[in-house]
Amino acid sequence: MARIRAAFHDPDGTRYGIPTYWWKGAPPGYATRRQLTAADLRPGGQPVAAQVLWRGVGGTRTAYLYRVDLAAPKRTATPAQRAAIGKALTARRTCPTCHTVRPYFIPRSLGECVDCAYPQEDAA
Template sequence: MSRIRAAYYDPDGTKYGIPTYWWRGAPAGYATRRQLRAAGLRPGGQPIAAQILWRGVGGTRTAYLYRVDLARPKRTATPAQLRAIDAALTARRTCPTCRVVRPYCIPRSLGECVDCAYPMEEAA
């Protein structure tokens, strides 16, 4: 075992408080949030079960692990929630000045679409 791996290997949790493993050294049955999401699961309120530590840019990096057997299925949005999201995204694309729905979100820094914010550049 290399020195780096040995520094981050603490399966009992005596050094770091929770079980700690090196990069790609965690046993089966643990997954990160992203891995759970890819499998159609979510942590479901369970506490962090373990962590992975590795040396990265800017210092030591951490990834928290959750138990797969305690994970719950991802929740799906209801039709009403999907309609509300669609309405909110449409409102972000609607210019308050010309009332045109644009194919991009209206920049908050301008407060209106680019055509309304810079009318002279369009004519040139």
């Protein structure tokens, strides 16, 4: 086992407090949040079960692992929630000055659409 791998190998958690593995060295049955999301799962309130440590840019990097067998299925949005999200996104594209729905989000720095913020450029 390489020295770097040996430095991060602590499967019983005596050195780091929780079971710790090296990069790509975790046993099956553990997954990161992104891996759970890709499998349409979520941690479901379970605590961090283990971690992966590796040397990266700026020092030691950490990825927390959760048990796959305790993961819950992802929740889906209700039709009312989807409708509310659609209305909120439409409101972000609606100019408060000219009340036109634009194909882009209204810049918060301007507070209105680009055409209303810079009317002299349209005339040219």
